[in-house]
Amino acid sequence: MTSRIEHRLSEMGLTLPTPPTPIANFVPFQRHGQVIYLAGQVNEWNGTVPFVGKLGREFDIAAGQEAARLCALNLLACLRMACGGDLNKVQRCLSVRGFVNCDPEFEFVPTVINGASDLFVAVLGAAGLHARTAVGVASLPRRAAVEVDAVFEIV
Secondary structure (H helix, E strand, O other), rough: OOOHHHHHHOOOOOOOOOOOOOOOOOOEEEEEEEEEEEEEEEEEEEEEOOOOOOOOOEEEEEHHHHHHHHHHHHHHHHHHHHOOOOOOHHHEEEEEEEEEEOOOOOOOOOHHHHHHHHHHHHHHHHHOHHHHHHHOOOOOHEEEOOEEEEEEEOO
């Protein structure tokens, strides 16, 4: 049975990737009661990182938003795993933190992370609205352009 989230993604022409395998000593998620803490995901798509480099140098805002959207899709894939395969258990997105690999002068970090935030709102409606942090950084794992983590409430 397809979840409402996967149905909405399908309407948008999107699918979830295979959840990425952690590249260091951590797990993709931790559950504490009804809260799922998702580990940061870079802009990977089924094993490849299509956006390698810095925003403001190799990539513009639109490419950064696409990279952030890929991060969000990876997060949803890991969230599905955390929910035992049933995304219908998802109640709402509580928090998102976004990290953008960028030049020090790049001032559009929040706009880039909108790529992830907008996807969560598109698939969850009002339940996708969340608190958020967006930070520009000097580097990210695998030289990815963007990394995002999130916290969700489930039933």
